[in-house]
Amino acid sequence: MIFHVLTLFPEMIEQACRTSILGRALEAGSICLRTTNIRDFADNPNGRIDDYCYGGGAGLLMQPGPVCRAVEAACGEYEERPRVIYVTPQAEVFTQAKAEEFAACKNLVFLCGHYEGIDERALSRVVTDYVSIGDYVLTGGELPALVMIDAISRLVPGVLHNDASAEIESFHDNLLEYPQYTRPEVFEGERVPPILLSGHHANIERWRREESLRRTRERRPDLLKTAALTSMDRIFLDELSRREELKASGSGDEDIWKTEEEK
Numbered sequence: 001m002i003f004h005v006l007t008l009f010p011e012m013i014e015q016a017c018r019t020s021i022l023g024r025a026l027e028a029g030s031i032c033l034r035t036t037n038i039r040d041f042a043d044n045p046n047g048r049i050d051d052y053c054y055g056g057g058a059g060l061l062m063q064p065g066p067v068c069r070a071v072e073a074a075c076g077e078y079e080e081r082p083r084v085i086y087v088t089p090q091a092e093v094f095t096q097a098k099a100e101e102f103a104a105c106k107n108l109v110f111l112c113g114h115y116e117g118i119d120e121r122a123l124s125r126v127v128t129d130y131v132s133i134g135d136y137v138l139t140g141g142e143l144p145a146l147v148m149i150d151a152i153s154r155l156v157p158g159v160l161h162n163d164a165s166a167e168i169e170s171f172h173d174n175l176l177e178y179p180q181y182t183r184p185e186v187f188e189g190e191r192v193p194p195i196l197l198s199g200h201h202a203n204i205e206r207w208r209r210e211e212s213l214r215r216t217r218e219r220r221p222d223l224l225k226t227a228a229l230t231s232m233d234r235i236f237l238d239e240l241s242r243r244e245e246l247k248a249s250g251s252g253d254e255d256i257w258k259t260e261e262e263k
């Protein structure tokens with residue numbers, strides 16, 4: 001997978017990508033990074049690529065000429081024309097499903113705007129995908145592009161050495177990940193849940209699934225609508241709701257839901 005980023009700040013992209021897991025993946029050749037400085041495509045000797053907005057209003061806009069020329073030069077490097085992703089808050093929000101879709105591409109071009117954005121005529125000519133990383137406004141597109149590159153890279157074979165972890169982590173089946181524990185077994189008086197020390201794999205799997213369901217229900221109930229739930233999962237969720245209702249009505253005997261150890 002080749003990530004090609006068009007930006008006014010290539011060093012920001014280069015530095016972040018050359019660190020940690022992405023840095024190792026670049027060195028190993030599992031992913032490849034190219035950057036283009038849009039300023040190199042300015043149509044004046046001083047490298048200016050922004051100007052005032054027609055119709056008034058505060059702020060400067062990136063001009064269409066340099067942006068289109070930079071995109072065409074980048075796309076020309078590839079046999080098949082790559083998707084050109086413009087990162088903007090005025091778009092559909094990036095999700096794990098979108099990361100999976102992009103991870104199947106051979107090459108991706110990211111276009112990062114600055115100032116008030118980019119002239120609409122350039123966008124309508126070259127952009128194939130408009131993507132936001134959330135409903136807030138950042139000063140430029142570099143951080144959103146990095147967020148997406150990170151999320152996509154970890155799905156590229158060879159980037160994470162343990163391929164299973166890319167699958168199981170948060171959002172697998174559209175559920176949040178279960179809680180995890182490492183040594184010590186007792187931390188400030190709090191024990192690791194005993195089932196995790198039992199060595200009983202089927203019970204551990206069931207416990208993890210239930211904790212994923214519990215956590216998703218508590219923190220992101222919206223995800224449950226589209227989660228891949230089994231009939232066992234539904235029974236567990238119904239049971240949680242029933243317990244809550246009993247508790248709220250004051251008629252529940254709290255202890256009946258506790259394990260022997262918790263009592």
Ligand code: ADE
Nearest residue numbers: 087088089132133138144
């Ligand atoms: N550029 C500025 N804010 C952004 C956001 N939230 N997502 C994507 N690109 C952006």
